[in-house]
Every structure is written in C-alpha cells, then in structure tokens.
Amino acid sequence: MTEKPSIPKGTRDFTPVEVVRRDFILDTIRKVFTRYGYLPIETPAMENLSTLLGKYGEEGDRLIYKILNSGDFLSGISRDELTHDSAAKLSFRVCEKGLRYDLTVPFARFVVQHRNELVFPFKRYQIQPVWRADRPQKGRYREFYQCDVDVIGSGSLLNEIELIQITDEIFRDLAIKIVMKINNRKILNGIAETIGESQRMMEITIAIDKMDKIGPDLVNRELAGKGVSKSAIDKLQPILFLEGDSEHKISELQKILSQSKIGTKGVEEIYGIFNYLNTLSTHSPVELDLTLARGLDYYTGAIIEVLTAQVEMGSIAGGGRYDDLTGIFGLPGVSGVGISFGADRIYDVLSQTNGFPDDSESSMTLMFANFGEKEEKHCLTLLEKIRKKGIRAELFPDPVKLKKQLAYANARNIHYVALAGESEITGNYITLKDMVSGEQWQVKLDELIRKVSGA
Amino acid sequence: MTEKPSIPKGTRDFTPVEVVRRDFILDTIRKVFTRYGYLPIETPAMENLSTLLGKYGEEGDRLIYKILNSGDFLSGISRDELTHDSAAKLSFRVCEKGLRYDLTVPFARFVVQHRNELVFPFKRYQIQPVWRADRPQKGRYREFYQCDVDVIGSGSLLNEIELIQITDEIFRDLAIKIVMKINNRKILNGIAETIGESQRMMEITIAIDKMDKIGPDLVNRELAGKGVSKSAIDKLQPILFLEGDSEHKISELQKILSQSKIGTKGVEEIYGIFNYLNTLSTHSPVELDLTLARGLDYYTGAIIEVLTAQVEMGSIAGGGRYDDLTGIFGLPGVSGVGISFGADRIYDVLSQTNGFPDDSESSMTLMFANFGEKEEKHCLTLLEKIRKKGIRAELFPDPVKLKKQLAYANARNIHYVALAGESEITGNYITLKDMVSGEQWQVKLDELIRKVSGA
Numbered sequence: 031m032t033e034k035p036s037i038p039k040g041t042r043d044f045t046p047v048e049v050v051r052r053d054f055i056l057d058t059i060r061k062v063f064t065r066y067g068y069l070p071i072e073t074p075a076m077e078n079l080s081t082l083l084g085k086y087g088e089e090g091d092r093l094i095y096k097i098l099n100s101g102d103f104l105s106g107i108s109r110d111e112l113t114h115d116s117a118a119k120l121s122f123r124v125c126e127k128g129l130r131y132d133l134t135v136p137f138a139r140f141v142v143q144h145r146n147e148l149v150f151p152f153k154r155y156q157i158q159p160v161w162r163a164d165r166p167q168k169g170r171y172r173e174f175y176q177c178d179v180d181v182i183g184s185g186s187l188l189n190e191i192e193l194i195q196i197t198d199e200i201f202r203d204l205a206i207k208i209v210m211k212i213n214n215r216k217i218l219n220g221i222a223e224t225i226g227e228s229q230r231m232m233e234i235t236i237a238i239d240k241m242d243k244i245g246p247d248l249v250n251r252e253l254a255g256k257g258v259s260k261s262a263i264d265k266l267q268p269i270l271f272l273e274g275d276s277e278h279k280i281s282e283l284q285k286i287l288s289q290s291k292i293g294t295k296g297v298e299e300i301y302g303i304f305n306y307l308n309t310l311s312t313h314s315p316v317e318l319d320l321t322l323a324r325g326l327d328y329y330t331g332a333i334i335e336v337l338t339a340q341v342e343m344g345s346i347a348g349g350g351r352y353d354d355l356t357g358i359f360g361l362p363g364v365s366g367v368g369i370s371f372g373a374d375r376i377y378d379v380l381s382q383t384n385g386f387p388d389d390s391e392s393s394m395t396l397m398f399a400n401f402g403e404k405e406e407k408h409c410l411t412l413l414e415k416i417r418k419k420g421i422r423a424e425l426f427p428d429p430v431k432l433k434k435q436l437a438y439a440n441a442r443n444i445h446y447v448a449l450a451g452e453s454e455i456t457g458n459y460i461t462l463k464d465m466v467s468g469e470q471w472q473v474k475l476d477e478l479i480r481k482v483s484g485a
Numbered sequence: 486m487t488e489k490p491s492i493p494k495g496t497r498d499f500t501p502v503e504v505v506r507r508d509f510i511l512d513t514i515r516k517v518f519t520r521y522g523y524l525p526i527e528t529p530a531m532e533n534l535s536t537l538l539g540k541y542g543e544e545g546d547r548l549i550y551k552i553l554n555s556g557d558f559l560s561g562i563s564r565d566e567l568t569h570d571s572a573a574k575l576s577f578r579v580c581e582k583g584l585r586y587d588l589t590v591p592f593a594r595f596v597v598q599h600r601n602e603l604v605f606p607f608k609r610y611q612i613q614p615v616w617r618a619d620r621p622q623k624g625r626y627r628e629f630y631q632c633d634v635d636v637i638g639s640g641s642l643l644n645e646i647e648l649i650q651i652t653d654e655i656f657r658d659l660a661i662k663i664v665m666k667i668n669n670r671k672i673l674n675g676i677a678e679t680i681g682e683s684q685r686m687m688e689i690t691i692a693i694d695k696m697d698k699i700g701p702d703l704v705n706r707e708l709a710g711k712g713v714s715k716s717a718i719d720k721l722q723p724i725l726f727l728e729g730d731s732e733h734k735i736s737e738l739q740k741i742l743s744q745s746k747i748g749t750k751g752v753e754e755i756y757g758i759f760n761y762l763n764t765l766s767t768h769s770p771v772e773l774d775l776t777l778a779r780g781l782d783y784y785t786g787a788i789i790e791v792l793t794a795q796v797e798m799g800s801i802a803g804g805g806r807y808d809d810l811t812g813i814f815g816l817p818g819v820s821g822v823g824i825s826f827g828a829d830r831i832y833d834v835l836s837q838t839n840g841f842p843d844d845s846e847s848s849m850t851l852m853f854a855n856f857g858e859k860e861e862k863h864c865l866t867l868l869e870k871i872r873k874k875g876i877r878a879e880l881f882p883d884p885v886k887l888k889k890q891l892a893y894a895n896a897r898n899i900h901y902v903a904l905a906g907e908s909e910i911t912g913n914y915i916t917l918k919d920m921v922s923g924e925q926w927q928v929k930l931d932e933l934i935r936k937v938s939g940a
C-alpha cells in the first residue's frame with residue numbers, strides 16, 4: 031500500500047530552519063518573562079469539554095476540536111436521537127474531551143484546582159500550542175502557539191506597568207518597532223453610562239472606532255441605526271472629537287465622565303499608568319486609544335493591544351485586566367491581568383523584515399570527511415576531544431566520494447570540513463578547509479580547535 | 486454556575502517546579518543532539534488518520550485519539566449503519582484526524598513529504614508530546630513527551646556508534662548510571678533459521694529471555710508448548726548456555742550461526758559496533774543481550790535498550806535500525822536508525838534519586854518590598870538598572886504589611902529582599918536582606934548588584 035502523505039489543512043510541519051527561528055522568538059519571550067519573576071506552568075492538550083464549553087461564546091464552542099470517546103461512543107444514545115440535524119448537539123455526547131482552545135481558560139482552571147499549592151500573587155507564564163477548527167487562511171492556522179503571561183491575585187496597577195515593561199523589552203529584544211494602544215473597559219462603560227446608553231457599550235465603541243475612516247456623519251447615522259437615542263448621540267460628540275496626546279485626552283475625559291463613578295475610576299486607572307510610565311525608560315510609545323475594546327467579555331479594566339507599523343498585520347500581542355475569570359470555576363473575586371503574545375504573527379513580521387538572526391548559529395560547525403574504516407576510528411577519537419570543547423561536529427557516515435561529502439557539507443551550511451586521510455595520519459596533522467572563504471590549512475588538533483571555535 | 490474543575494484521567498498539569506525540572510531533562514537531551522549535528526523538526530499534533538492507522542497494530546489503532554469531524558459528522562452515514570455494535574468501525578468514518586501516537590510515523594511521513602527539501606543523510610531530532618488512549622497507571626500517562634533522534638539515508642554502522650555515544654553522553658550529563666543492552670534482529674532471525682524454526686523468532690526470543698528466571702528445563706518446556714520441534718530445541722541449547730562477556734559470546738555465535746547468511750550478517754554488525762566502541766571512551770557499559778527483541782515490527786538490524794540499575798523501572802530509552810520505514814509512504818529502500826528517550830521515565834528516575842539540580846536556579850533572585858506609591862517609583866527605576874544586569878528581580882505589587890511580603894518572598898524561595906523606604910531614599914542607600922543567612926546590609930546600588938549576582 032502506498033499513500034501520498036499529507037497533513038490536515040491548517041496545520042504545519044516545521045523544518046529545522048523554521049524550528050530554530052520559532053524557538054528564537056519563544057526563547058526571547060521566555061527570557062524576559064523569567065527576568066520579571068514569572069514562573070512557567072503547562073496544562074494538558076486535552077481538557078474536559080465541561081471546562082471549555084460556554085467560555086468562548088457560541089462560535090467558540092463550535093470551533094473547539096472534540097475528541098471522540100473511546101470504545102462504544104454511541105453508548106447511551108438511542109437510535110431515535112441519531113439524526114443528522116442533531117449532529118451539533120450529539121457531538122457533545124459522543125465526546126467528553128476537547129483540545130485546548132486558548133491558554134486563559136486552562137489557566138483559570140489551573141489556578142482554582144491548585145489554589146492551595148500556589149503563592150499569591152501568582153505570576154505565571156505559559157507557552158503552548160492551541161487548536162481551533164477555524165477556516166484556515168493566510169496567517170491563520172488551526173494549530174498555533176500562544177505565549178501568555180499573567181499575574182493573578184493582585185489588583186495593583188503595578189502589574190499593568192510590569193506587563194507594559196515586559197512587552198517593551200520583548201519587542202526591543204526582537205528588534206520590532208511597536209506601538210502599545212491602551213484603553214480601559216471602565217472608561218468605555220463610563221462613556222455609555224454618561225450618554226445614557228449603558229447597555230450599548232460595544233456598539234458605541236465600534237462606532238467610535240470608525241471615526242477615522244468614515245467621519246462623524248456616518249458614525250452618528252450608524253449609532254442612530256443601532257437605536258442609540260438622539261440625545262445620547264449629541265452627548266457623545268465631544269468624546270468623538272477628542273484630540274491631542276494621551277495626557278490631554280485623559281484630562282478632558284476626567285471632566286466629561288465626572289458624573290460616572292465607573293468612568294471616573296477608569297480615568298484614574300489610565301492616569302495612574304501614564305503617571306508611572308513617565309518615571310520609566312520604556313522605548314515604545316504607549317497611546318490611549320478610546321476605540322480599543324477587545325472582544326473578550328471577561329475584561330473589566332485596562333486593555334492593551336500591540337501593533338507594529340513595519341508590516342501590514344493585525345495586533346501581535348494583546349491583553350487586559352479581568353476581575354473574575356476564576357469565578358466560573360468556584361473561586362470568585364480574584365483579580366488578574368495578563369497579556370498574550372502571538373508567536374506566529376511575530377514570526378511573520380520577522381520573516382517579512384528579515385529580522386531573524388543569522389541561521390549559521392543553528393547549523394553545524396565542523397564535518398570530518400570519511401575515508402574508510404581505518405581513518406574513521408582516528409576521526410572518532412579526534413571528534414571526542416573536539417565535542418568536549420562544545421563544538422558542534424560530526425563525521426560523514428559513509429566513505430563515499432569526497433565530492434559528494436563536500437556537497438553535503440555545503441547543503442548543510444557546514445563552515446569547516448576536516449580531512450584526516452592516510453597522509454594526514456602519518457604526518458600527524460589535519461587538513462582544515464574553510465567552506466566559506468575557500469582557505470585551507472594543515473593544522474594540529476589544538477590549532478584546529480582554536481580556528482573552528484573562532485578564538 | 487460553579488463546577489469543580491478537573492482534567493482528563495491520565496493527563497497532568499505541570500506546576501512551575503515540574504516544568505523547570507522537565508525542561509532540565511529536555512534541554513540536556515537537546516544540547517547533546519545538537520552537538521552531534523542533529524537538526525530539530527516538529528510535526529502537527531493532528532495527523533490524518535490515514536497516516537496513522539495500520540502502523541501500530543490493531544491494539545495501536547484502538548489507542549489513537551480520534552478527532553470528531555466538524556459540522557455534521559454523521560454526513561454520509563445511513564441510519565441503518567448507526568448501531569452500537571459497529572461503533573469501532575464508525576469511529577473511522579466520523580473522524581478524519583487523530584492525535585500523534587508516536588514521533589516515528591510522523592517522521593517517516595515528514596521525510597517522504599519533504600524529501601526534495603532535505604539533505605541526506607538527514608539527521609533529525611524531535612521533542613514533542615504524544616497521546617495514547619491507554620489505561621492510565623503508575624508511570625504511564627495519556628499525554629507524554631518523546632525525544633527522538635534518527636539518521637535516515639545511511640546504512641553505515643557509524644550511525645549506531647554515534648547513537649551509542651549520544652546516549653552515553655546524555656545520561657552522563659543527567660548523572661544517571663545506565664547499561665546499554667544491544668542486540669541485532671538479524672541474529673534473532675539467524676538463530677531461528679539455524680534451528681529450523683524461521684517463523685518462530687519472537688517466541689524463541691521470549692523463551693530465551695526467561696532463562697535467568699525459570700531455568701533451562703522450563704524454558705524448553707515452554708518452547709515445546711509453543712510447537713517448537715524437539716530437534717530445534719536441542720539445537721538451541723548451546724545458545725541458551727552462552728556465557729561470558731560480549732566478545733566471547735560474539736565469537737561463539739559466529740560459529741553457531743555460520744550456516745545462516747542473515748545470522749552471520751547480524752554477528753558481523755554487532756562485532757563492528759564493539760570494534761568501534763573499543764577505540765572510544767564511552768563511560769556506560771554496552772552489553773550484548775540475546776534476549777532483547779523489542780516489540781516493533783519495523784526493526785531490521787541493531788536494537789538498543791537503556792536500563793538503569795538505580796531505580797526499579799523499565800527501559801528509559803530504546804531504538805534500533807529499520808530498513809524500510811518510509812516505504813509505506815512511497816519511498817522504499819531508505820535505511821535509518823534511531824533512538825527514543827522517555828522524558829517521563831527519566832523524570833521519575835531523577836525524582837527518586839534526588840538527581841535534579843538545585844531548584845534555586847529557577848527561582849527569583851531579588852524582591853523589592855512595597856512601601857507605597859512614592860517608594861514604588863523609586864524602586865521601579867532601580868529595578869530597571871538591576872534587570873539590565875540580567876538579574877531576576879521584582880517589586881511586590883501591593884503596599885501590604887511587610888510581614889506578608891516577606892512571607893511571600895519566603896514561599897517563593899526568593900534569595901534577597903531589598904527595602905527602599907523613606908529613610909533609605911533620604912539616606913541614598915538600600916537595605917538588603919539575605920533571606921537564607923538572615924544577614925542584612927546597607928548598600929549602594931552597585932554594591933547590591935555585586936552581592937546579588939554573587940560576584
């Protein structure tokens with residue numbers, strides 16, 4: 031039986047160059063997380079469906095990969111129930127487990143389950159793949175890495191500051207220029223409350239978001255179309271036309287939202303963040319953006335999104351504060367704040383800007399050519415000494431024509447080839463070939479080690 | 486709604502200490518793989534079921550986790566077919582994808598699919614989790630890491646030697662004492678052929694395996710029970726009683742198997758390996774073990790298993806040579822050899838022998854206590870300078886009682902606590918507390934950095 035092999039749509043194989051580049055991103059992120067005192071956790075790829083369902087909206091439930099129960103998966107289901115129309119409902123009865131859809135819900139589940147072992151505030155990071163049965167398209171995969179960092183159990187704004195510092199440092203280390211957009215859910219609630227439309231916070235935010243593109247007339251028409259009252263729209267106008275830098279906007283908002291308790295709290299929080307930032311030397315600009323809402327329901331305070339102007343692309347990181355994420359698992363009233371870095375989008379940015387470090391770091395340093403059994407043994411003992419110096423080195427496994435061996439060395443980007451044939455062994459030296467410059471030397475072992483390790 | 490959260494049976498959460506320890510194992514393995522010139526690849530968690538099915542035997546097919554098709558998964562199945570009895574068969578019609586069961590079959594699929602991009606011999610390693618719907622028990626999980634290293638496209642024995650060197654080096658770096666058992670499938674075939682029972686290779690190997698435990702009489706009775714002929718059993722006796730060191734056994738086998746072509750080839754291969762090993766300085770003993778068979782059908786040459794005497798436990802690594810793994814995917818005649826390291830069993834060995842390095846490496850170095858807003862800002866600027874030196878440092882996020890902050894520092898194994906309150910700020914110094922020794926100093930920033938970084 032011969033099949034033409036393939037992999038599921040929306041998934042990817044990673045070749046060596048791709049793994050090395052992806053790991054460069056993950057390692058950079060991990061190093062910064064660690065420097066700020068965050069600890070790693072990991073959760074299983076499979077979670078109970080009861081943990082996952084209802085946390086991502088109806089659309090999300092549909093996009094969770096479900097794992098068929100082992101054995102008689104139809105057990106307990108009558109034949110009358112087995113109809114095509116009820117497939118969606120049935121899927122939750124033939125499956126008890128699903129694949130991780132994000133890292134936030136498993137984190138909340140983890141915190142509740144391990145609360146007695148954890149020290150709060152708990153600062154954790156988690157770097158693992160997630161799976162979504164989304165329609166695959168350019169830049170959107172069905173298996174992709176998320177890198178989440180969260181602190182849970184502290185309401186202090188210092189945590190928001192720390193996440194901004196972490197974000198700044200990660201993208202500085204990756205040499206990607208970014209802008210951090212920041213907003214606060216309480217401000218959005220305050221705006222809706224102030225204009226008398228508390229229930230329509232999302233619609234109003236979406237409309238504000240279109241100001242730049244379609245102008246105030248069309249925005250107002252859209253709001254009216256969504257049922258926002260005339261007087262509310264009138265009250266919204268000064269907010270639509272807020273201009274100037276973040277600090278000016280904040281002081282204006284302070285006046286506009288002065289009658290809304292929640293709005294005032296939001297302005298205070300945003301003010302606090304900018305106040306701290308002024309004393310720090312973060313590089314990336316941080317801008318108040320009142321049009322920023324972020325879709326997820328669980329945010330209750332600061333929200334952050336990271337954009338790069340270097341490449342046409344959506345946000346490459348984002349997050350915010352949530353006041354009751356663990357409530358659904360039985361641990362209410364624990365505030366947390368976190369941010370998630372999209373490793374795949376960052377990969378795409380660095381690909382397009384040629385931002386990856388030189389691949390040679392990941393490739394082989396030295397190869398011994400193979401001249402046959404007697405020479406092999408000589409080379410193996412030399413190799414033992416060379417590897418002990420931490421040098422990446424190998425012996426070509428077959429005594430084929432030298433030309434073929436050199437072609438292999440070239441294809442693998444091997445920097446140096448060592449020849450230790452009969453005359454070299456007799457003369458007690460090694461011929462060393464620099465495959466990049468074409469130079470060639472006759473050297474002793476210690477000289478070879480010096481040259482090859484660039485010392 | 487409040488649920489008591491849990492995870493699926495046989496899966497595990499990894500707490501920070503566990504992640505750090507597991508990564509210590511994976512990093513050690515990865516470093517050695519890299520030093521020998523192996524390149525990393527990764528494959529998707531989900532493979533098409535057509536790729537996986539039929540590769541692991543009937544039992545294996547049952548143990549593959551299957552992912553329910555999205556949408557109407559009953560599509561194309563008539564109501565008459567939906568019966569409980571046919572659940573096993575139906576599972577392959579309502580599911581097109583399954584979770585990775587090992588790293589070997591995805592690797593074979595990868596090699597065939599990417600053959601035009603790869604340089605042969607292709608030396609790859611792969612460190613990823615796999616999933617099996619096995620009955621969970623002590624030391625056996627449904628999600629666990631495999632660390633595979635293979636070279637494909639070369640029949641040279643030097644590859645076997647290299648894998649033995651790699652194994653030796655990994656366990657030396659992990660400080661686990663091991664014995665490598667080695668055998669050759671061709672020898673096992675040769676023995677069966679020589680005694681005239683070519684078809685009963687596995688039964689004969691299993692019987693030989695019991696010599697130590699039950700003695701020759703019961704072994705012979707078992708063989709007879711399995712239908713092995715009297716004359717075959719007679720011919721087997723000299724092999725059962727082979728004693729002495731590996732080299733003696735090999736020279737005896739050479740005579741015993743001289744009439745079997747495949748057996749002679751196997752002896753030559755084993756001889757070749759020991760011959761090379763004599764010139765090398767590997768630390769771990771390598772022993773010929775004629776009772777070693779390894780279950781997997783695809784092995785055709787050398788087979789290796791790694792045992793440790795330090796802990797009661799099955800093999801912690803194992804592998805062998807296969808001559809036609811990629812044939813099933815349409816690329817016949819490519820020989821390869823590989824070995825797989827069981828990270829979870831290695832974890833258990835190191836846990837039982839207290840073999841993990843000091844955890845303090847993974848924990849925080851320095852924490853600033855929080856005295857309130859004014860002091861916070863002062864600490865944040867100090868922290869920027871401290872982190873630039875690569876020191877792991879944090880500021881406690883809330884200005885709660887110092888006692889509570891110190892309890893947190895203790896619980897997190899933080900080595901140093903820095904106090905920078907009002908009097909410190911005025912006096913332009915920092916109070917530094919060594920949480921381990923209890924000592925306390927008044928220092929300037931550069932002195933603090935020196936002390937904390939152990940310089």
